[in-house]
Structure formats: structure tokens, C-alpha cells
Amino acid sequence: MWISGFRAVTRALKDNKFTLKSYFKVTSFCKYSNTCNMAKKALVFLGPGAEEMEFVISVDVLRRGGINVLVAGLPDANIIKCSRDVNIKPDIGISEATSQGPYDVIVLPGGLGGSKAMAESSLVGELLKQQESSGKWIAAICAAPTALKAHGIAIGKTVTSYPAMKAQMEDGGKYNYKEDNVVVDGNIITSRGPGTAFEFGLTIVDKLVGKDKASEVAKAMLLCY
Structure with a gap:
């Protein structure tokens, strides 16, 4: 055929x-x-105090991989000041994100402020629960896995995070913890920090589009994957 x-x-x-x-x-x-497949679609959260390297690298790598990326700001679409005072304008506010789905992956960049904003947002929680129940991908890096924990996402899965978040992620015995750069368990992808952001983004491309595309993107950026 x-x-x-x-x-x-x-x-x-x-x-x-x-x-x-x-x-x-x-x-x-x-x-x-x-x-003939349509391009995959990603939603990336951006809250005040987000780690800008993790955010920008993730969005950049996903777009290089042919994935349509939509950035949702918390609490709205106004300019967000990140952890090192870099200002970024989201595409939409978080309240608009529910009507723009479904998404093949939801991505949570780290940074203490951004992770706290995601952990405290009921709309983020609703979107993550919908994503998890549909079996679609969720990816979190650095401090952002703590937002997954706050919303009861990926319970029982193996995860990683920024080293300083290890005790918080292990507390309560809800997760298995590894110290690998990137950990994939079922539909959950987690990673450690700014230095692992490229590998994190490439892993998302791999899972959504394929390893060949991830390798092609890595080669163009002079990286190995």
C-alpha cells in the first residue's frame, strides 16, 4: 500500500x-x-523568574525540529522578566492555553520563580492533568519537576531535577530519583538544568518526531546526539 x-x-x-x-x-x-503527518504541537509555560537558558534553548530546539511551539505566560501575555533579567514576551496568556490544544507535549522550564508560579497555578495543574490522562508527553527541567509534584503529576515515575531539588522530589516517596542528564519514564521527560537543556530539547524532538530528526538538529548545532 x-x-x-x-x-x-x-x-x-x-x-x-x-x-x-x-x-x-x-x-x-x-x-x-x-x-504527510501534520507538525507536532508544543505548549511551553513561562512564569516570572523562569530560567531563560532552559526556556530559550528548549523552544529553539523544538522549532528546529519542526515542532509548532506556543508560549503561555503566567499570569498573562505581558512581558515576563526571567531569572537573569531577560525579558520575554509570551504568545498567549495561560487562560488562553486550554482553547489552543491539544498539545503533543507540554514543557515546563525551570528557575525557582517560574517553577513556583507553575506550582501555584490551577490552570497549569488542569492542563497537566489533561495531558497526563491523555497519555501525551510532559517535559520538565531543573526546578520544574517540583511543579509536577505540586499538581500530583507523574506519581510513581522515575525523574530527575536540579540537584538542589533532589530532597524535595524524594520527600514523601512519590518518585524514584535518578541523577542522569535526562530521564524518560513513560510519557514523562525530566532533566537537570541549563547545561542539560540541549539534550532535554533534543530528547523531546526524538520522542515527537524521531531520532533521525533529533540527530539532524544536533548536527546542525555542532552537538552530538
Whole structure:
């Protein structure tokens, strides 16, 4: 079916003719091939005091990977001052994020202030619970896994975080803890900090688009993956 569909696509494009028969062959081809898949969609939270390296690197790598990224600001779409006084303008406010989904991945950058804002936001909690119940990806880096804990997300999973957050993540026995740069358990991706942000972003690209694409993005940035 794949070969037949591919021939139908190329022939129809060459002849500039799309019959009903070729239409069904094309749609069958798209069903079984990644070639016609729509781009994946990511939602990235941005709260006051977010770690700007983790935020920017994650968004940059995902967009290089062909993923559509939407940035939701907490509490709204006004300019956010990050942890090192870098100002970033979100695309939308958090209240608008529910109507823009579904998302293939929700990403939580770290930074103490940003993580606290995410942990205290009921809207963030609702979005994360919907994402988890649908089995879609959730990714958190640095201090942001503490926001997952605050909302009861990924209970029983193996996670990592910024080293200073280890005791908080282990407290209560809700998580297994590892000190790897990036940890993937089921639909949960966690990472350690600014120095692991590239690997974090590339792992998300790998899981959403494929390892070949992640390797291609890494090579273009002179990184190994």
C-alpha cells in the first residue's frame, strides 16, 4: 500500500491531476507514512523568574525540529522578566492555553520563580492533568519537576531535577530519583538544568518526531546526539 500510495502521489503531482481514485490512494499513503503527518504541537509555560537558558534553548530546539511551539505566560501575555533579567514576551496568556490544544507535549522550564508560579497555578495543574490522562508527553527541567509534584503529576515515575531539588522530589516517596542528564519514564521527560537543556530539547524532538530528526538538529548545532 505504501508503494502504491507513493506512486499515486508522484504521478498525480507530475500530471497535475487528482482523480477520486488517486485521492484515496494518497490518503491511504498518508495514513501509513510520516511524510504527510501534520507538525507536532508544543505548549511551553513561562512564569516570572523562569530560567531563560532552559526556556530559550528548549523552544529553539523544538522549532528546529519542526515542532509548532506556543508560549503561555503566567499570569498573562505581558512581558515576563526571567531569572537573569531577560525579558520575554509570551504568545498567549495561560487562560488562553486550554482553547489552543491539544498539545503533543507540554514543557515546563525551570528557575525557582517560574517553577513556583507553575506550582501555584490551577490552570497549569488542569492542563497537566489533561495531558497526563491523555497519555501525551510532559517535559520538565531543573526546578520544574517540583511543579509536577505540586499538581500530583507523574506519581510513581522515575525523574530527575536540579540537584538542589533532589530532597524535595524524594520527600514523601512519590518518585524514584535518578541523577542522569535526562530521564524518560513513560510519557514523562525530566532533566537537570541549563547545561542539560540541549539534550532535554533534543530528547523531546526524538520522542515527537524521531531520532533521525533529533540527530539532524544536533548536527546542525555542532552537538552530538
